[in-house]
Amino acid sequence: MTIRESKEQDYEQVAELYKTFFTEHNIFQKEKDEIVTYLKDQQDIFLVNEKEGKIVGAGFLVLQKEEGTHKRWKLRHFAFTDDNGKELLMEAEKRVHKSSTTAKIELTIAETEISLEFYKQNGYEQEGALTNHYRWGETCFLLGKSFS
Secondary structure (H helix, E strand, C coil): CEEEECCHHHHHHHHHHHHHHCCCCCHHHCCHHHHHHHHHHCCCEEEEEEECCEEEEEEEEEEEEEECCEEEEEEEEEEECCCCHHHHHHHHHHHHHHHCCEEEEEEEEECCCCCHHHHHHCCCEEEEEEECCCCCCCEEEEEEEEEC
C-alpha cells in the first residue's frame, strides 16, 4: 500500500469510496460528478491510500489554527476499507506531529458512522457531543488527540 497526496485522477475512485463509506452524508450521496467537483474545490491536504492501483482509503487533513509552536488540525472525510484505516491515520498523525512542537487533531463524527470505535481504539478521546449537528435527531461526537 502507498499513502500519498491525492492527484486529480484519483477523484472518481474516491467519490465511489465516499458514497459507500458515508451512507448518510449529504455531499457524498450526490452524483459522482458533483462529488468530484467538491473534491477538486478543496484546498487542504488530501491523502489517499492506494493498493494495487485502487484507492482504498482517503481523507483530508485541515490546519485550523496555528499559534506559535502549537497547531490544531481537523480530520475530515476519512474513509477506508478493511484494515487500511490505521495506516492512513498513522500517516496523518505523523504529518501533524512533524509540523510543530505540539499539536492536536480533532474530528466530528456522527453516531451512525462505523468508524467511531476505530478512532477511540486509536487513542482519540470523546471531548463533547452535539445534538442535531449534521442531521435532525442525530448526535455527533467531538473527538481529539494531542501530540507533543
